Amino acid sequence: MQDYLILDNQIVSQVYARDPLVISGGEGVFLYDIDGKKYYDFSAHYSSSSLGHNHPELIKGIIKQLSTLVSVSVQFATRERVALAKRLLLLSGENYKKVLFGVTGSDAIEFALKAAKYCKKGGVIVSFWRGYHGATAGSAAATGKAETIQIDPSITSLLPSGFVHVSPPYCYRCDYKKEYPSCDLFCIDFIKKRIINDGYDNIAAIITEPIQAAGGVIVPPPGYLKALKKLCRELDALLIFDEVVTGFGRTGSFFASQHWDVYPDIMVVGKALTGGYIPGSAVLMTSEVGEAMDKLTLHGHTHSAYPLMCASALTNLDIIENERLPDNAKRVGNIIIKRLQKMMGKYSFIGDIRGVGLLIAIEIVQDRDSRQADYQMADKLYSKLREAGIITELESSPRLESSVIVLHPPLILSEKEACEALDIIERVFNEIKGVCGVRS
Ligand SMILES: Cc1ncc(COP(=O)(O)O)c(C=O)c1O
Structure with a gap:
């Protein structure tokens, strides 16, 4: 992995660089890096890979x-x-x-x-x-x-x-x-x-x-x-x-x-x-x-x-x-939104959960009263999620005055896969909460 990253850095324009990963394959809602590690693809190539990867039909x-x-x-x-x-x-x-x-x-x-x-x-x-x-x-x-x-x-x-x-x-x-x-x-x-x-x-x-x-x-x-x-x-x-x-x-x-x-x-x-x-x-x-x-x-x-x-x-x-994928997006999207909303009770860095279907936002804040964006926390969550096996999209910048983790997985995502991914998300949120303590 490191050799490719070094070469990429040297000979490929870095205008789109962000993640230290070399992706080498995909199957359904999963991506694989060159070392064989598996990731839930909750970015789906910025909403392009709606059928997931390697769809036989x-x-x-x-x-x-x-x-x-x-x-x-x-x-x-x-x-x-x-x-x-x-x-x-x-x-x-x-x-x-x-x-x-x-x-x-x-x-x-x-x-x-x-x-x-x-x-x-x-x-x-x-x-x-x-x-x-x-x-x-x-x-x-x-x-x-x-x-x-x-x-x-x-x-x-x-x-x-x-x-x-x-x-x-x-x-x-x-x-x-x-x-x-x-x-x-x-x-x-x-x-x-x-x-x-x-x-x-x-x-x-x-x-x-x-x-x-x-x-x-x-x-x-x-x-x-x-x-x-x-x-x-x-x-x-x-x-x-x-x-x-x-x-x-x-x-x-x-x-x-x-x-x-x-x-x-x-x-x-x-x-x-x-x-x-x-x-x-x-x-x-x-x-x-x-x-x-x-x-x-x-x-x-x-x-x-x-x-x-x-x-x-x-x-x-x-x-x-x-495959009635719009219906699936609605059903599985609702499951994800409900579970994330429930998590708000435990994690005060979640300011808002919103979305429609499988286009979902987790807004990260310093505290719910001020609603001040927490750029560092969002960065940390994004990286930790990736390390734990979930690739998301981060839309966070002081110019936007907001920090949002966007989830937009392939529309073929099953309820079971969604629940497994949510378990990983919750585990990462727990770890971060343990490190950062609780804020109101
Ligand atoms: C809403 C919207 N419109 C237009 C575009 C531009 O599409 P492309 O990157 O294929 O040129 C994007 C890309 O992310 C987008 O999100």
Whole structure:
């Protein structure tokens, strides 16, 4: 392990380095490191590996396509891309009429932003602090998470202008110090105030994740997304939902927007579209947006609509439906949330447990009264969990003013596996409590 880590450090860019692990295999909900140690994969490749690792049916579907047609330029239609577009439109309740295929979530977001600007003849894009939308220029400009590109003065000039960031519905840490429901969704009114008072008279779109994932699993309160859509209509702006993390069953419904019965004008999906085995993304558009965009001739990437990607996505969708994985995510997710909530009675460093389906947050605080984030404790818990055999995602930074351990295991996670993993989590929490003592 050490030899690979040293070499990796020397010859591979360390912009994405964090964990001192060399991963060499995976099976179901488990990953294996090069020394053969087994880990519960509660990060699932940032919500991509929804079917877990080495899924035999998905692999079969991909292998079949390998001997049919792997790649062809986007100028040609293929059976695979037509079939996938048809399937996605059907799945999304026929709210959309056209699909554009991309390679990554970021480039699909880039197209969605382009579409909004094109349809509204310019205008600004409103997005949310804590939101994450990607690493390319436009998607990074929409991102409100203070990643390097937003804060390092030597590269911020790469970000396009025309983006306005507003406060997300993070009720645990409301920026307006209000409480739901007595707040009467003041945060929505404030978006309108901000836009009007800052003199923006053309709003191309408001973009949001229905549940902010990398921002710390921010679940909007009831009525929020409906009110956001109403605001878009008032402002004559399009609504874009970024379902790159939340799509394809993660939250217990096929798309998170279905929980609140709110349908945007543009929906962006990626990650788990293909089960995570082949990179791929898609933008679903209403007929108004889709037809307008047909007039544009230049958008695409060499590997957009890759037939192998389409085949992987079609097989993945069959598996999700046949195995009723959204139902499983809801059921097993509820078991995890309930058990974690119970643990709150024992561990005062847990400030909040929230989530929907298998997208779950453990918010780490210094104490429950102040709700001050505890960055050191979160770091320690994250490392100890990994050492104990659970890989999670850590979203913790003073800029975010929060420390959150995110659990998003593959959707195939069984109740038994969930309980075993929770036993390990509880054991780690106990050890930490023993070392750190009890705080109120
Ligand atoms: C909500 C959301 N949107 C967009 C993206 C960008 O996707 P990609 O990393 O595939 O470019 C991500 C990536 O994590 C994401 O979490």
